[in-house]
Amino acid sequence: MFPVLSPEGVGLPGLIALIAVTHVFVAHFAVGGGMYLVTTERWGRKLGRPGLVGHAERHSRFFVLLTLVFGALSGVGIWFAIGLASPDSTFFLIRTFVWGWATEWCFFLIELTAAVVYYKTWRRIDDKTHMAVGWVYALASITTLLVINGILSFMLSPGAWHETKSFWSGVFNPTYWPTTFLRLGVCAFVAGSFGLFTARHVVADDDRRLVIARAGRWIVSGLVVAAACFVWTRSALPADAAGILERSLDGARGGVPLLATLYRLGGIAFGVLFLVGLVCAVAKPTRLPRAAALGLLALGLFGFGCAEYAREVLRKPYSVRDVIYANGIYRDELEHHREVGFLTSTPEAHLLQGTDDLAIGDALYRRQCAVCHTLDGYRGLDGLLEGWDTNRVGTFLTVMSKQDPARAAIWSSMPPLAANQREVDALRTWMLARLKP
Ligand code: HEC
Incomplete structure (x- = not known):
């Protein structure tokens, strides 16, 4: 048994919610951003438009800062917070997935290194090699998502692990694939929203127009994938979790009203985001007011927060369904x-x-x-x-x-x-x- 510590005020749940939601948002940002960067560079070079390549270059600086500084620090912050709040569940997850965490760590290291090299070698190495580094960054960061989501989805639906106790059946649990593709969709729309935000640094009007329209397409396609995978995820949920969700949405007894609220608020946020993305993709405006772009990012963060929080509520009272409760009791x-x-x-x-x-x-x-x-x-x-x-x-x-x-x-x-x-x-x-x- 571990000692317990509990800050008053926001308390342990508030602490986790704060650190986790921002960290996870930024983590998706980093994964989507990796793809966004290298594909933008490639696209700009193919079209022979230095303005678009410059857009990727400016973007890359921010991404290095974001993944290196914020991503790494808040990642440590999560370990700190969950270690404090749920030492027993944390211990259980480390023990069960020790090689998963190790793999994650290696790919994160590759991701960080590639991000720094990518950022530092603009115009210093030939284009092909530079883009290859960009692909290493993008693929390494996607791999971190593939690993981490094995553990996150396991907590929601351990599935066959109950019988086999094997690492692989834990990772490839019933909600693994639907939530993995869901998260990849989220990565795309987050990257698109950020592309809209930085588009104003693109100097030439026609370049900017292209960037905005493309970012709009990323938002729309990311959201379409995420929505489809959300339906898929719902059908893969364990029966009791699916039941709670259903009862909550119907406002029936045994439901959790908060879940229905999160569901609706998240739905509205993503709906608005989808519409704006669609307008950008179709109408191809040459500029977007800064406040609007910032508002979209905030809306994305908000919708994302609702979705992640809803996932946590849906998993309650467990940390790992049917195995260990949120308070660490098996x-x-x-x-x-x-x-x-x-x-x-x-x-x-x-x-x-x-x-x-x-x-x-x-x-x-x-x-x-x-x-x-x-x-x-x-x-x-x-x-x-x-x-x-x-x-x-x-x-x-x-x-x-x-x-x-x-x-x-x-x-x-x-x-x-x-x-x-x-x-x-x-x-x-x-x-x-x-x-x-
Ligand atoms: C996993 C999280 C969790 C743990 C652990 C937990 N609770 Fe709760 N508790 C809740 C939530 C969420 C609610 C709101 C009602 C609901 O939807 O279940 C609640 C509601 C309550 C209520 C109000 C119930 C009502 O009918 O209005 C009381 C009292 C309470 N908890 C006491 C406790 C006590 C005492 C413990 C420890 C022995 C405890 N809780 C452990 C999450 C938790």
């Missing part, structure tokens, strides 16, 4: 914890010898609830418990501590409580003490 150890107690295998075991129920309750809160709930900030327990009385707390804990993990839960996002009677009683005391008189 599903097949639940019964054991309920019999012999949960804290007995933690450094807080000594508390059970004493009579300080508040301390025991607090330890349980930190280990089993804090990954999702702060006390009075993000999804704060104090707020959720407002208006509750002794009875309601009692019922809540009875349901949570008896819940059969194989059956649909009333609170579909929450893991069952892993505690014996003594601990449940202590948690009750702790919760009651938080109720406002």
Whole structure:
């Protein structure tokens, strides 16, 4: 058992959401950007238009900065945040996919090196070699996506891994291909949106027009691919996750209203993006106001945030479906914890010898609830418990501590409580003490 730490305020969930969403957005940016750069260079050279090649060159500087500095730093940030919030799940994923992470690391190194070489060798080496370096960058960054998505989609749908426990069936799980192509579509539209933004640096009007129209085509085709793959992904979801999504969209019981909201907001953001992309591709304007281009990027980030957040909500209460809960408790150890107690295998075991129920309750809160709930900030327990009385707390804990993990839960996002009677009683005391008189 690892120690737990929890920042108040935004809490662990907020910390992860902040770092992860920006990192993942930039990561898709980097993958799409790699393709965008080298194909733009090739396109400019083929048409014999130095203005287009210059567009690729200016773009490359930003991409090096972005992938090297922001990508690498926020990537470390994610490890920091998930290590803090979910040490057990992190440990499980590292152990299960150790060679996957190693492969990822190698390709990331190749990607970074190629990006720097590409940026530094404009006009210093011959065109063909320069483009070859660009392809190395693009393909290495796509490979990082292929690897990482094996692990991300595994968390959503481990599939045959449950029986085989093999690395490959974990990676090539039921949602691997649909979400991989979905992400590649996302990479294309993000790169296109960024192309629209930097198009204003292209000097000649006719060059700029070409760049804008092409960026529009990237946005439109990326979104079409992503939408088709989204439908494909939905059909590949595990039955219970698909059920939650369906009930949420219908506003039915057992659904998560937040999921429906994210779904709709994301849909609107991508719809607007699609329309603007289409206008750029078809009407081929010679310029786009800076604010509009910036707004599109922001809209893309927003829609993307909704989609990633929705994926996380859909996976709850698990970190890895049917294997390990978001709070690091293994599903097949639940019964054991309920019999012999949960804290007995933690450094807080000594508390059970004493009579300080508040301390025991607090330890349980930190280990089993804090990954999702702060006390009075993000999804704060104090707020959720407002208006509750002794009875309601009692019922809540009875349901949570008896819940059969194989059956649909009333609170579909929450893991069952892993505690014996003594601990449940202590948690009750702790919760009651938080109720406002
Ligand atoms: C994986 C995330 C997660 C964990 C872990 C978690 N919760 Fe929750 N909890 C939620 C979410 C999300 C909701 C909002 C209701 C819903 O849709 O499930 C919620 C709702 C609640 C509510 C309000 C329920 C209602 O009917 O209004 C209480 C009380 C609560 N949680 C207490 C706890 C306690 C106590 C623990 C630890 C033993 C805990 N939660 C662990 C995610 C979590």
